[in-house]
Amino acid sequence: MVIASKNPIHSVLYLIITFFAIAGHYIMLNAQFLAAVHIIVYAGAIMVLFLFVIMLLNMNEETEPHKSTLLKFAGTIAGGLLLLVLVASFKNINLTSISGNDFARADIGLVKNLGQVLFKQFLLPFEVSSILFLAAIVGVVVLAKKEAQ
Numbered sequence: 001m002v003i004a005s006k007n008p009i010h011s012v013l014y015l016i017i018t019f020f021a022i023a024g025h026y027i028m029l030n031a032q033f034l035a036a037v038h039i040i041v042y043a044g045a046i047m048v049l050f051l052f053v054i055m056l057l058n059m060n061e062e063t064e065p066h067k068s069t070l071l072k073f074a075g076t077i078a079g080g081l082l083l084l085v086l087v088a089s090f091k092n093i094n095l096t097s098i099s100g101n102d103f104a105r106a107d108i109g110l111v112k113n114l115g116q117v118l119f120k121q122f123l124l125p126f127e128v129s130s131i132l133f134l135a136a137i138v139g140v141v142v143l144a145k146k147e148a149q
Contacts, residue, residue, distance in 0.1 A: 001014040002014045002015045002018060008054045009051070009054060012047060012050050012051055012054060015047065015050075016043050016047050019038065019039065019042045019043040019047070020039065020043060022038060023035040023036075023038045023039045023043070026038060030110070032110060032111060033110070033111045033114050036111075
């Protein structure tokens with residue numbers, strides 16, 4: 001429906017629903033942290049940005065240029081070739097190489113385990129990145145602050 005919808009606002013809303021479905025798949029794969037980050041980043045920030053851009057463009061049917069038949073035909077051919085390449089690439093996939101032992105650990109995607117890895121193995125890079133973020137925030141505040149008169 002994202003592609004088939006003629007209204008750009010409806011298309012963006014369908015894309016948000018798609019992002020929630022992807023987050024549901026992450027939860028079923030036991031990657032709760034990745035699902036939460038996916039919802040916050042994509043369904044939150046990027047979709048709000050898309051909605052603001054669509055509202056600022058104010059696209060009407062009267063002002064929208066009409067596409068030529070040649071351009072529509074070229075788009076159809078390009079989409080068909082992309083589909084052909086995808087089908088050809090999935091043709092030789094060997095699904096028997098995935099064993100049941102790869103999914104034996106049920107706690108691999110939990111936030112607790114991610115925290116353990118961040119604060120035990122990668123503590124120094126984690127703290128350095130937090131200092132860099134703090135410096136960036138201070139720099140933005142200094143640049144955005146108006147001079148007192």
